[in-house]
Amino acid sequence: MRKLLTGNSAAAWGARLSDVDYLPVFPITPQTEIIETLAEWVDKGELNARLTTLESEHSMLTAAGAAAATGVRVFTATSSQGLLYAMEMLYNVAGWRVPLVLVNVSRGLSAPITLEPDHNDILAARDSGFLQLHCATCQEVLDSVVLAYRLAEDKRVRLPVLVNLDGFYLSFTREPVEIPSQEQVRAFLPPFDPGSNRFRGGEPVSQAVAVLGGGPYSYFRYQAHLAALEAVQAFDELGEKFGECFGRSFPAIEAYRCEDAEILFVMIGSFATKAREAVDRLRDDGQKIGLLRPRLLRPFPAEELARLLSGKAGVAVVDQNLSNGLGGILHAELSAALYHLPKRPLLVSFIGGLGGRDITAGEFYAMVGQVRQAVAKGQPPPPRLLFTEQELKGMRGLQNIASGKGASHDA
Amino acid sequence: MYRIRFHGRGGQGIKTASRILGTALFIEGFEVQDAPRYGAERRGAPIFAYVRADTHPIHERGVIHRPDLVVVADETLLAISPAQVLEGVTDSCVVLIYSAKPEAWWRQQLPDIAQIVVLVPLESLSVAIPVGALCAGAAAALLGKVSAEALAHAVEEELSAHDAAMVESNRKAILAAYMEVTPWRGLVCSSLPLGVAQTPPPVWVNVPHDAVDIGAPVIHAGATSGLVKTGLWRTRRPVIDRERCRRCLQCCAWCPEGGILAGADGWPVIDYEHCKGCLVCAAQCPFQAIGVIPETQAEGGADAQTADRK
Numbered sequence: 001m002r003k004l005l006t007g008n009s010a011a012a013w014g015a016r017l018s019d020v021d022y023l024p025v026f027p028i029t030p031q032t033e034i035i036e037t038l039a040e041w042v043d044k045g046e047l048n049a050r051l052t053t054l055e056s057e058h059s060m061l062t063a064a065g066a067a068a069a070t071g072v073r074v075f076t077a078t079s080s081q082g083l084l085y086a087m088e089m090l091y092n093v094a095g096w097r098v099p100l101v102l103v104n105v106s107r108g109l110s111a112p113i114t115l116e117p118d119h120n121d122i123l124a125a126r127d128s129g130f131l132q133l134h135c136a137t138c139q140e141v142l143d144s145v146v147l148a149y150r151l152a153e154d155k156r157v158r159l160p161v162l163v164n165l166d167g168f169y170l171s172f173t174r175e176p177v178e179i180p181s182q183e184q185v186r187a188f189l190p191p192f193d194p195g196s197n198r199f200r201g202g203e204p205v206s207q208a209v210a211v212l213g214g215g216p217y218s219y220f221r222y223q224a225h226l227a228a229l230e231a232v233q234a235f236d237e238l239g240e241k242f243g244e245c246f247g248r249s250f251p252a253i254e255a256y257r258c259e260d261a262e263i264l265f266v267m268i269g270s271f272a273t274k275a276r277e278a279v280d281r282l283r284d285d286g287q288k289i290g291l292l293r294p295r296l297l298r299p300f301p302a303e304e305l306a307r308l309l310s311g312k313a314g315v316a317v318v319d320q321n322l323s324n325g326l327g328g329i330l331h332a333e334l335s336a337a338l339y340h341l342p343k344r345p346l347l348v349s350f351i352g353g354l355g356g357r358d359i360t361a362g363e364f365y366a367m368v369g370q371v372r373q374a375v376a377k378g379q380p381p382p383p384r385l386l387f388t389e390q391e392l393k394g395m396r397g398l399q400n401i402a403s404g405k406g407a408s409h410d411a
Numbered sequence: 412m413y414r415i416r417f418h419g420r421g422g423q424g425i426k427t428a429s430r431i432l433g434t435a436l437f438i439e440g441f442e443v444q445d446a447p448r449y450g451a452e453r454r455g456a457p458i459f460a461y462v463r464a465d466t467h468p469i470h471e472r473g474v475i476h477r478p479d480l481v482v483v484a485d486e487t488l489l490a491i492s493p494a495q496v497l498e499g500v501t502d503s504c505v506v507l508i509y510s511a512k513p514e515a516w517w518r519q520q521l522p523d524i525a526q527i528v529v530l531v532p533l534e535s536l537s538v539a540i541p542v543g544a545l546c547a548g549a550a551a552a553l554l555g556k557v558s559a560e561a562l563a564h565a566v567e568e569e570l571s572a573h574d575a576a577m578v579e580s581n582r583k584a585i586l587a588a589y590m591e592v593t594p595w596r597g598l599v600c601s602s603l604p605l606g607v608a609q610t611p612p613p614v615w616v617n618v619p620h621d622a623v624d625i626g627a628p629v630i631h632a633g634a635t636s637g638l639v640k641t642g643l644w645r646t647r648r649p650v651i652d653r654e655r656c657r658r659c660l661q662c663c664a665w666c667p668e669g670g671i672l673a674g675a676d677g678w679p680v681i682d683y684e685h686c687k688g689c690l691v692c693a694a695q696c697p698f699q700a701i702g703v704i705p706e707t708q709a710e711g712g713a714d715a716q717t718a719d720r721k
Binding site: 004110111115141146168172173174175176221261270271274276277280281282284285287352358360362363365367368384385387388389390391399401402403404405 | 443445448468474606610611613614618624625629633678
């Protein structure tokens with residue numbers, strides 16, 4: 001069935017089709033529609049799962065991890081401040097090595113407060129031990145949730161997975177989504193086999209034991225790291241299987257018109273579809289431009305990125321995030337992944353789309369121009385915040401009002 | 412690609428309008444993307460929603476800057492510059508305005524707009540239908556790619572959570588609006604994206620490192636909210652009936668905006684520049700001394716509100 005669905009609705013469908021058992025939930029904009037949709041299905045008897053409202057995201061994730069430890073399939077969702085509030089438990093749940101799927105609907109972090117998206121929330125969780133999938137379309141949201149269960153429950157991996165979609169640009173945006181049948185999904189995603197995950201009243205286990213002295217701690221932390229690395233291979237296999245089952249391929253990195261490309265965009269999330277559009281226009285203009293978009297960000301597909309970028313002239317790395325005092329996070333990670341290459345491309349760092357700020361077609365073209373200049377010079381310019389003269393003028397107007405100096409209201 | 416932007420106010424059914432049109436186009440075989448855009452959600456606040464439709468998968472995303480059709484469900488928005496109703500309107504773009512005023516009047520008001528179509532309020536409607544829905548019907552006709560059957564199906568699908576009588580009254584009204592603009596059927600043309608050479612480059616600036624006094628998100632000035640005329644959000648107006656009012660001033664205490672003040676003579680005075688029309692005062696008045704009238708029927712009507720905006 002092909003239907004118009006919002007990204008939020010697609011996430012709920014992904015959970016429903018994955019036969020989830022338990023849904024601990026807590027609302028937050030722009031995620032709430034996901035849990036409202038699931039609650040309605042549970043209420044109508046269309047989804048046979050237990051839904052519980054918790055009093056915070058911290059409790060929500062504790063309940064999610066504890067339930068997953070008993071061997072049931074768990075789904076939950078949050079956003080932004082909620083993800084940060086749950087952060088202590090993100091590290092814990094990953095340390096327990098229990099599989100579950102947590103959807104994050106990206107929204108810029110406070111302060112100042114906003115509702116619109118960027119990736120600082122999800123990237124704050126990048127070292128938590130959760131694996132991370134990043135979506136660019138509503139279809140990918142549904143597909144990623146289903147695939148995430150298969151990946152999380154794979155015995156080589158057995159780690160929780162975060163699936164990220166952008167607030168507004170996906171969460172409230174409807175696009176055509178192919179909703180697979182329950183049978184199709186069951187053929188891809190077998191019932192959850194919890195293996196050694198058994199936490200029963202009559203069969204107590206000590207979950208997450210205390211370890212002192214550093215040795216055992218190092219061992220366990222490194223085990224979780226090795227499992228995450230293993231997930232690169234597992235993702236490739238499962239992505240291929242996904243393609244066979246659903247007719248939609250799912251490589252860890254989307255490579256769009258890259259084969260003969262000289263300059264490429266590298267970015268994650270829904271703004272990458274804007275880059276795809278820009279690539280098409282630049283190709284119409286005779287320019288050899290492509291796009292690389294990692295779907296899988298943890299584990300970081302470093303080897304595959306290196307393979308795809310070796311020998312290319314230049315890259316515009318577009319970070320919809322900002323690590324204060326460093327710059328773009330993707331830029332730093334990509335630099336590290338390419339450092340050893342004898343024929344590495346020149347990387348130019350752009351920070352854009354913070355707090356949902358649009359990135360226009362003209363800006364994509366201008367980024368390519370900057371990379372070209374940098375390649376000719378053999379030296380990258382300083383990182384560039386995508387911010388226009390007009391925006392700065394608007395800020396000055398607001399600052400006048402805020403300071404009490406003026407009441408100009410053109411901002 | 413067709414790019415359509417709907418402008419209206421929270422509560423007028425603008426999101427539903429975009430969905431009805433989106434679903435109708437999807438039924439007709441188009442690839443579709445539709446979305447609403449609002450900040451802190453509130454009745455009466457300006458909102459917009461947009462629809463893209465194409466014969467190919469759509470990669471564009473977010474706000475439409477170069478529309479082919481702009482639908483104005485609330486004419487009072489045209490006078491508010493932050494609502495940016497006419498942003499990106501070119502000579503090839505059609506502007507549809509829901510208004511009782513004739514097209515000639517609008518041509519005079521908006522001399523720079525090449526193509527204006529006015530959807531007049533339909534007298535024949537027996538029940539109140541959200542303005543947004545009527546606009547969706549008219550927009551579908553202007554595109555010329557949506558059959559009446561597809562539109563009717565879209566209405567049924569989008570309103571399926573409501574009772575049958577409501578769906579039926581909406582379906583009738585939307586189809587009436589669809590027929591109303593028949594002379595302009597197919598007036599809206601799809602447009603190609605601009606090429607690289609035709610796209611103006613951005614004028615980026617290096618953001619300076621400002622002193623923390625202004626570089627931190629802190630407002631030092633008091634009561635800046637007074638600068639924003641939230642009275643423009645109002646669709647219904649509370650009016651104090653001096654025959655019934657006992658000057659107890661409970662309304663002053665209840666008003667969540669601090670928008671009712673005690674006058675020197677002890678009568679409560681509503682600050683219509685800032686009253687958002689939430690009508691808490693009318694509900695709370697112990698003497699039922701606060702009546703409610705539609706903004707368009709207020710003294711001077713919506714014109715007075717429009718004049719305020721200028």
